[in-house]
Amino acid sequence: MLIGSLIAFSFAVNDILNVSGVITTGRFISLGIIGFIMSQSFVTNNRFNQLSNHNETLTDKLKEHNADLELMSELLETKVEQRTRQLKLANIELKALANNDSLTNTFNRHGLQQYIQVAFESYRRSQNLFCILLIDYDNFKDINDIYGHDVGDHVLLIGADLIKSGMREQDKLARWGAKSFSFCYQTLICKAHWL
Ligand SMILES: Nc1nc2c(ncn2[C@@H]2O[C@H](COP(=O)(O)OP(=O)(O)OP(=O)(O)O)[C@@H](O)[C@H]2O)c(=O)[nH]1
Structure with missing residues (x-):
């Protein structure tokens, strides 16, 4: 230029x-x-x-x-999917831990209370009857003291299995206290049968 x-x-x-x-x-x-x-x-x-x-x-x-x-971005999406899956699994485990008794593999008090609530609402809505039964071991301390804690655990487990064997799928069993079970079922006929 x-x-x-x-x-x-x-x-x-x-x-x-x-x-x-x-x-x-x-x-x-x-x-x-x-x-x-x-x-x-x-x-x-x-x-x-x-x-x-x-x-x-x-x-x-x-x-x-x-x-x-x-x-x-693809890697991030895969990671997020993995984490979401892990979180979902952890949530399921947490829910199970919060609602179940690990020794007897039944609901715990908190777990059963949710079903009692549902049964109660169903009764209020449509008069569907339900029944709650409480079973308690007497002198359970003696079993522990005489035969040991492991045998006591076994007795609790056998008790739970025995009750479960007579249950229908819609009936719910829970370990209500240290050595007591609560059993919730719906319909009066069943209640009469069990009582
Ligand atoms: N093996 C075992 N024993 C437990 C467990 N939880 C609580 N116990 C025991 O259960 C016993 C409960 O004692 P108590 O409340 O006096 O009950 P009990 O001996 O049945 O007395 P009553 O109810 O008055 O007949 C205690 O010895 C606890 O240690 C458990 O998970 N496994």
């Missing part, structure tokens, strides 16, 4: 000198202008090519980053 300007400038000076009669070289201003325009378009073209190359490099980099981001 500097060269183009210099050419145009020197041709302009030449023409001025020529018009003034100082020199007799002829007039070249139009050639100078053409040279200036050509050098200008050469520079512009060069600059355009540079920008275009730079643009391509940036586009390539952007594509690479996008691919990385997509990969990371």
Whole structure:
């Protein structure tokens, strides 16, 4: 661009000198202008090519980053899915721990209370009868004291299994206290049968 300007400038000076009669070289201003325009378009073209190359490099980099981001996003989704699955399992375990008695594999008091609530609401809505039975071991301390705690545990387990063997699927059994069971079932006929 500097060269183009210099050419145009020197041709302009030449023409001025020529018009003034100082020199007799002829007039070249139009050639100078053409040279200036050509050098200008050469520079512009060069600059355009540079920008275009730079643009391509940036586009390539952007594509690479996008691919990385997509990969990371997929990994993140997989991780979130895994964690959600683990949390769901942990929740199920926690719920089981909160509602069950591990020794007898029955509900605990909290677990059964939820069913009693449901049975009570069903009674209020449609007079569906339900019954709660409480069974307690007498002198259980003696079993522990005489035969040991393990045998006491076994007696509790056998007691629970015995009651379970006479239950229907909709009946619920819980270890209500240390050595007592509570049994909830719905319908009076069943109650009469059990009593
Ligand atoms: N083996 C075993 N014993 C338990 C468990 N939980 C509580 N016990 C025992 O149960 C006994 C309860 O004693 P008590 O409340 O006097 O009951 P009891 O001896 O049956 O007396 P009564 O109810 O008056 O007939 C205690 O010795 C506790 O240690 C358990 O999970 N396993």
